[in-house]
Amino acid sequence: RDRRVTEAELRRQALEPTEIEMAEQRQLAARRRRMATAVALVAAGLTGAGLFRLIGPGSLVGGALGRQDRSVADLARLVAGGWLEQGLGEPGPGDPFNAVVALATALCLGDGVAAVKLMLLAAPLAAALGAWFAAGAATRSVWVRGWAALFYLAAPALWAALADGRLGAVVAHAALPWAMLGVVRAIGVNRLDLRPAVVDADGEVRRAVAAPRTGSLAAAAFAGLAFAAAAAGSPSLLAPGLVALAAVAVLAGRGRRARLVWVGLPALALFGPAIWRAWEDGQWRALLADPGPVLGYQPAPFWLQLLGWPGRPALPGLIPEAWAGPAAAAVTAGLVVAAALSLFRPGSAVRAVRFGWLTVVLGGAAIWGLDRLAVTVDGLAATPAWTGGVCSLVLAGWLIAAASGFGGAVGEPGGRRHGVKTAFAAVGVAALVAGPVAGCAVDLWQQANRSDVRRAATAAVPAIVAAEADSALAGYALAVATLPAADAADAADAADAAAGPALTWEVIRGAGRQITDSEGLAGARRLVGLPGELTPPDAADQAVNQALAAIAARNPGDAAARLAVYGIGFVLVDAGETALAGAMDATPGLTRVREGQEGSVVWRVAPDGLEFEGLTAGEAGRLQVVSADGAAVAIGGGPDVEQTADLPDGPAGRSLVLAERADPRWRATLDGSPLTPARTQGEWRQVFELPAGDGRLRVWYAPIWQFGLVQAAVAILAGLLALPIRRSVGAREDD
16 A cells, blocks of 8 residues: 555655746746747738728728628628529539628627638738747747747748638638647647656656646547638538548547547538539539639749749739749748758657648649639639648648758757757758848838739728619629620630620628628539539520610610610729720710729619510519519518518409529518419529519528538537636646
């Protein structure tokens, strides 16, 4: 008995720090706090210097940004709604990134404008601190952790996304290191501080052994939420992220694999509707479409993307164009060399180094595939997905390998020094000085010289259109532009003489483009084959094409009546398009309102009884009642997919027409009684039969509610599991 008590006491003493150890731990914690504070201050300073113009009143617009006027409830409906609420509408999966926007909007008490600004302005700080803590799982060296955090902060992919207003890619970059930290802690392989040797009762010198670590379910759930946010912001991360997670599960112990399910489950639940839709219609490229408005770009060469540059670098005024690529590569070349040297470092870090290289390989394979696949449509041109999110993953892989290799060579507490210390130190100093500093300089230059993001106090559409956007009878706005001469022939071939064939157009709902519009998903559904070819326009697009072609040919006929029947209430043309503006002025039923302050000329669609295919057009509206003799009367409008309106008294034989593409999941009721859908030959709009009498109409699109239920359940469970709880006394993981 005495021997067992003595052994237990020795084990307790081996695990509990001595007073000297506690003093050393306090000193180490103070150094870490100072370095973490320095990292945070650098991130805040860089954010203030580069993004100060975004601070202030007004919505952020420009590039891939749009307004955010939707409520939390509307955003939640969009996630699993099954209907893409832009243009003339079409069936499609909800954009997973709308869930992230909904959460940010809820945190900002329903203020969508503040939510967008919060995500953009907080992303650099979140990325830097996430990289700081994630590096702590690979090395305990304060200097290496600070270097890794600053390198990740200065990542070209982050600041290129900020310059272009790619909100999803910005969120993905900020969320990635937190997801990686959660995975490491979930399986309990994060590095701990080594403690000095102790002497046991027999006088034998032993090193204190930390309590066995089995991982954390809370960390796995937290990693799952972070990975879901990253994949939602950059969907091209989903596949390589899941493959990397599978590799971790194979390498982890049998008792630790089960909790890794919670790392992938939230992302799979969030992408569930998109995966189901892709399985049904074969449109797998929609799983790669970036959230929000589409913004085309010129991808950098493959080797440069492996170094963290998603777009072709252009630094006019700083470096000649011919040298822009090599100069950009020099920013991250030291990091790659450091990661390569880490492969030769002996010790326990070799598995972490190899995993970092595996991450690089997976990210490189994803970049290679994305460069060869058109994912969506920008105007009338097929464009690939933005690879910035995968470039962030590759950069994280380089940092994992380099930080793990540097850990024992540069200032790790209690760590041993190896023979390659000199080489590691030399490369580390070069990377520390050249990489982040040069990266920060390039980042600031990009924000000052090539960013299109700006604050706008007014709506993105002319004031008269915005003022009527939420009225009871508001219709769509149709923005029309002339294609450049070089694109006109391509437009004729790609889109079957779309818009006549020298015109391009966009249907605008409400007060302008929204950051939550799923333009990428809609564009992906217009592509087929490899690498991606445009399909001919459907009946809805062709109907608008024909009306605009007649206007452009100065033979408008019933074009204004067509537009009104399709729910289009305004036509917008840039003030510089004098020939096109003249054609609009010559069209009966189009009344010039005024020149907008935003540089657009506005026409109101007022057909005044003009007829089109047996219909007598009246005021434009998304919800119209068509009588038996063909008279169309607008009774509802607005940008929302769900419509309610009062049906005036009338005889049987009337039809209720919704200016949205027809789909079997549209529903309508009159005073609670369901209406029967009607299908007319050649009619692309949704039509319902109306009985005699009057009443209250309600029209909506019925979502697949099972998806929403599963998503809500997984999100709630993951959130509860991720809540921090008090840990038992044992090994300390001071970060």
